[in-house]
Amino acid sequence: MKPAPFDYVRAKSLGEALAALGDDAMPLAGGQSLLPLLGLRMASARLLVDIGHLDELRQSSATDATVTLGAAVTHAEIEDGRVPDPGHGLMRSIARKLAYRAVRNQGTIGGSVAMADPAADWPACLVALGATARIAGPDGERRVAVTDLIEDIYTTSLVPGEIIVSFDIPRLHAAAKTGTAKVMRKTGAFAMSFVVAVLHDGDQADRIVLAGAGRRAERLAETSDAVAAGMDEAALRAAVAADLAGLMDAPDDYAVRLHTAVVLRALAEARRS
Amino acid sequence: MRTITLSVNGEDLTVTVEPRESLADVLRERLDLTGTHLGCEHGVCGACTIEVDGKATRACLILAVMAEGRRITTIEGLRDDPVAAVLRRHFHEQHALQCGFCTPGMLIMARDLLNRSTPSSEKDVREGLAGQMCRCTGYAGIVRAVLAAADETTSTRSPTP
Ligand SMILES: Cc1cc2nc3c(=O)[nH]c(=O)nc-3n(C[C@H](O)[C@H](O)[C@H](O)COP(=O)(O)OP(=O)(O)OC[C@H]3O[C@@H](n4cnc5c(N)ncnc54)[C@H](O)[C@@H]3O)c2cc1C
Ligand code: FES
Ligand code: FES
Numbered sequence: 001m002k003p004a005p006f007d008y009v010r011a012k013s014l015g016e017a018l019a020a021l022g023d024d025a026m027p028l029a030g031g032q033s034l035l036p037l038l039g040l041r042m043a044s045a046r047l048l049v050d051i052g053h054l055d056e057l058r059q060s061s062a063t064d065a066t067v068t069l070g071a072a073v074t075h076a077e078i079e080d081g082r083v084p085d086p087g088h089g090l091m092r093s094i095a096r097k098l099a100y101r102a103v104r105n106q107g108t109i110g111g112s113v114a115m116a117d118p119a120a121d122w123p124a125c126l127v128a129l130g131a132t133a134r135i136a137g138p139d140g141e142r143r144v145a146v147t148d149l150i151e152d153i154y155t156t157s158l159v160p161g162e163i164i165v166s167f168d169i170p171r172l173h174a175a176a177k178t179g180t181a182k183v184m185r186k187t188g189a190f191a192m193s194f195v196v197a198v199l200h201d202g203d204q205a206d207r208i209v210l211a212g213a214g215r216r217a218e219r220l221a222e223t224s225d226a227v228a229a230g231m232d233e234a235a236l237r238a239a240v241a242a243d244l245a246g247l248m249d250a251p252d253d254y255a256v257r258l259h260t261a262v263v264l265r266a267l268a269e270a271r272r273s
Numbered sequence: 274m275r276t277i278t279l280s281v282n283g284e285d286l287t288v289t290v291e292p293r294e295s296l297a298d299v300l301r302e303r304l305d306l307t308g309t310h311l312g313c314e315h316g317v318c319g320a321c322t323i324e325v326d327g328k329a330t331r332a333c334l335i336l337a338v339m340a341e342g343r344r345i346t347t348i349e350g351l352r353d354d355p356v357a358a359v360l361r362r363h364f365h366e367q368h369a370l371q372c373g374f375c376t377p378g379m380l381i382m383a384r385d386l387l388n389r390s391t392p393s394s395e396k397d398v399r400e401g402l403a404g405q406m407c408r409c410t411g412y413a414g415i416v417r418a419v420l421a422a423a424d425e426t427t428s429t430r431s432p433t434p
Contacts, residue, residue, distance in 0.1 A: 001314035001333075008292035008338045028339075035295070035334045036315040048292070050339060076328070100404025101385065103316055105328040106335065187403035 003038035007047045014056040014136060014165065020049045021161045027051045029072055032099070032107035033115045056165055057110065060084060065171060071110025071133075071164040079104060086169040087129060087198075090178045094125050094196070100188045110164040116150045116216065119190040121182075123150055124217035128196040128209040131169040137162035150216045173202035179269030181262045193259050195266035199227065208266070213259050214247030223263060236264070277341045281306065282350030290337045297321045297332035300347060308348040308377045312406070319405035322378035323347045327433060329385040348377035356384045356422075356431045363418035363425075371409035379405050383419045388430050392423050 008028075011017035021027065025047040028034055037043040051057055057072035060083040067086035069078075077083055079095035098104060098121045112122040113133065126146040133149050135142050138161045146167070149156050158164070172178065177199045182191045193212040200206070206228040211217040226239035240260045244251045251259075276289045281304065288303050295314075300306040300323075312318035314333045321332040324346040332347075351357035360383050363369070370376045379402065386392060386401040398419045399412070407415060 002298075003293045005291065005293050008336065010338075031336065031339065032316060032331075032334055035336070038293075039315060048336075052339075099316075100319070101401070102319065102322050102329040102331050102382065102404060103334070105325075105330055187400060 001036075001039040003035070004041060004044055006038070006045050008050065009047065010050040011054060014051075014054055014163065017049050017051050017054065017163060018136060018138060018161065020047070021163070022047075023160075025049055025160075027114075027163055029057075029108040029111040029114075030074065030106035032103050033111060033117070051163060052106075052108065057163075059166070062086075062171075067169045067171060068166050069109060069169065070166050071113075072108045073110075075099065075104035075107050075109070075112075076101065078109065086171045087125075087178055088172055088174070088176070090129075090172070090180070090196070090198075091125060094121050094180060097121075097182060097188075103188075109167065113146060113150065113167075114156060114158060114164055116152075116154050116156050117190065118153050118214065118216055119192070119194065119212040120217075121191070121194060121211070124194055124196050124209045124211040126167060126169065127217050127219060128198050128207045129169050129172070130204075130207075131167045133167055134165045135162050136165050141165075143168075147219075153215045172198065173200070173204075176201040177270045177273045179266040179271070179273060181265035181269065183258060183262055193262040195259075195262045197227075197263075197266040197270040199267075199270050208263060210243075210247070210259060210263065213244060213251070213255065218247060220263070227267065233264070236267075275338070277338060279304075279337065279340060279345060280343070281345045282347060288337070292336060292338050294337050295333050296323070296325075296335045296337045296340050296345070299337040300332060300345075306347050306349055310374055310377055312374070317404075317406070318375075319378045319382060320375055322381045322405070324381065324385070329382055348381060351380070351384070354384065354431050355429050356387050356426055359425050359429070360384060360387070360418065360422045363421045364415070367414045367418035367421065369410060369414040369418040370407075375405060375407040375409075379407065379415060383415075383422070384431065386419070387423055387426050391427055392419065395420065398423075 026045040028048040029052045057070045059070045062084040067084045085091045131146045179197045182194045191212045196209045198207045208220045208224045220243040222239040310320040312320040323332045
């Protein structure tokens with residue numbers, strides 16, 4: 001587990017970080033995904049540009065409608081309520097069950113989205129909340145919905161030289177109901193199945209978002225519609241199966257049972273909330 | 274190679290490292306602080322857990338160069354810590370270690386848990402220490418020790434140096 005040699009620079013500002021990110025350089029935030037990948041030699045870089053401490057990425061702010069979280073806000077800061085929670089406690093409860101405290105103290109929300117692990121927690125949460133990423137690059141700033149930013153397994157539309165600066169996350173309606181459920185091999189491990197359910201969010205459609213099945217976190221369209229239409233459990237199960245058939249190549253019985261159970265648990269939690 | 278200064282257990286130590294070296298490797302191989310153990314080297318086992326700026330951190334998942342200018346505390350730095358002292362005594366009394374490989378990380382994490390909360394059930398402790406693996410004890414003694422220490426330290430917290 002020793003990475004191949006690379007150089008390291010701690011950027012002093014976002015501008016300096018963007019300037020340093022030339023060929024074969026990578027941003028380094030918490031290092032909780034990148035350092036294991038470098039150690040396993042599944043990734044390599046000539047230069048790591050440390051952006052974890054940059055003011056521009058550490059800031060958070062809130063208005064009545066939107067919470068903006070800096071990309072370098074850590075999982076533990078969300079867990080501890082040190083930043084506003086647009087989901088009225090949803091993000092805190094997700095953070096509490098993400099990895100382990102020692103990983104949460106360093107790992108960042110921006111790193112998690114940039115990594116685009118198909119089983120990761122924040123992509124599913126941010127898709128369910130309808131978040132938009134603000135991205136800085138050599139050609140200026142752009143904004144893109146997280147659901148479009150993440151394209152495939154470990155693949156985003158970020159191009160080399162770009163840095164996620166922050167996420168704009170619409171606040172849920174005060175009457176919204178939320179629930180999550182997660183099945184993992186061991187507490188703190190990546191999910192085998194993870195669902196975020198958001199219901200009754202003002203005039204917005206219900207969202208049932210699943211990670212761990214497809215190539216990225218996705219809103220289950222048929223399931224979400226079935227929930228909104230108040231269908232019974234048999235109809236919901238059929239809707240989940242239909243969504244899974246679209247997400248996975250030939251899901252086996254176990255996958256269908258697993259993801260269906262997790263959807264139903266998240267829904268039950270949302271209805272109780 | 275580059276020369277950096279690390280603040281370890283209150284002491285400024287100057288050391289020459291390669292950027293690719295983890296803090297765990299630098300602590301062990303260059304600074305002779307072998308209380309920080311390395312098991313998996315990818316964040317899963319918890320043996321290497323230390324504190325950086327008062328926050329429990331995997332020493333295998335932070336580069337030494339990232340830790341420059343930050344306050345590092347290893348198990349060697351907790352000799353006089355009040356919460357760690359209570360934990361050590363209960364670990365001894367409850368047979369919470371056999372080979373001792375997991376123990377430094379276990380103590381750092383248990384101390385962090387007690388400083389942040391007062392775990393009152395076995396479930397609280399098992400969840401709080403889920404990221405710390407022990408291959409010997411079966412965890413029962415560790416859980417008992419941490420619960421006993423929690424009882425004793427309800428109003429004790431480690432000083433923030
Ligand atoms: C033992 C263990 C268990 C884990 N369990 C879970 C889990 O249950 N659920 C879960 O969701 N995650 C889990 N993780 C992953 C964890 O959430 C990581 O912290 C996160 O995926 C990466 O964030 P980071 O800040 O550490 O990013 P880094 O490791 O620093 O970077 C990851 C990637 O993102 C890029 N990057 C980082 N920041 C930015 C940015 N602002 N803009 C553009 N690119 C950027 C880097 O170049 C790199 O390619 C686990 C990790 C470990 C070690
Ligand atoms: S050696 Fe660092 S977590 Fe296992
Ligand atoms: S005492 Fe041997 S690994 Fe825990």
